[in-house]
Amino acid sequence: MRTIRLGLLAGLAAFALVTTSAQAADLPSRYSPAPAYEAMPTFTWTGFYVGANLGYGWNTGTSRYYDPAFGYVGSSKTGGFVGGAQAGYNYQFGMFVLGAETDLQYAAVGNKGASYGNTHFPGNSDGFFGTIRARMGVAFDRALIFGTGGFAYGDVGGNVGYDPVLGYHRDNSTNGGWTLGGGVEYGVTNNISAKVEGLYVNLDTSGNYAGGARYTDRRDTEFGVLRAGLNYKFN
Template identity: 75%
Template structure:
């Protein structure tokens, strides 16, 4: 009899535990489920951009004023370069293709030389611009690129004045080409910073006055190293 009572008690306890477990399973959990992992959006170089730049340029060509009687050449110089640029990039996987145009002030003309105080003065002020294709490889927010295209400008040093001979030549626009490359990094999704170098080669001309008395030759070639900041329009 006693064994039967113990068996009944044990069975009742088991039934009660099972019932309470089932009720607990039906209740909402007090803990929230772990949130799903959301990866940060990958940066893209695609889109329009515009910005400003500044740097240094130096003459690499022969820009000289030569008088056979005096043999006085001009001298190329280096100086400040600065301006603005705008362009568009399109990214395909790791590869980025684009186009860019810029306009620059450039103090990389001819220092000139003198015979007395007035012979063959130089003029260092000028400007140039480019319209270029860009192609590069993106490593997330870093872009390594090359660039090449069309160049134009009026680089200082193309003016000559001999008060005795009465010869005067004004500056003029020239056309040519450019090639270069650089590195750009996206600081934020809107702002990027870049460092680049360009070699610019404009038209070469010879000018003569009074037969062969004055020969003015200019090879307008120069290098540029500049840093810039761009704003990317999303």
């Protein structure tokens, strides 16, 4: 009889232990779940962008025209303000960035005056140029070192002749050529970047007047540009 009682007590104790454990498992945990990890967005140069720039340009070539008394005469070199806007697209794969950019610039870098003999006749130095270029670079996170080159066009001077019979003659024509350069760009934010860039531009110009007739002469209008700019990249 005593043995039966001990067995019943042991069974009741085991049942109570199992029931208590099951109820404890159903209670909410006092520990918070592990926080979910959210990675910070990685900076990328990929995307369309627009921007503006300003800087200084200087004429490195010599504009010439034909004088019947003195032959071909060279005019002086000038320089001045350059400023405008640009737009383009970059694509980044790994450390490398490929892109294309076009820009249009006001440029007071030409010599639109003329020389007749030993006399120089100053002219307006206002002009413009634009480029359509490829860009290739290497990115170090937010810093981009790049080279650029392509087609250039514009009218920055070198097309004026002075003739004692006809006076000033201005050939308002857009000339084509090429450009080459490079620079550094840095991503200030995920959407805004700042750059410093240098370009060498070579445009072909032709045509002068002297003695009442036009003399066609191919000339290289060459100038350098150093400019700083800001770009806004669309997500």
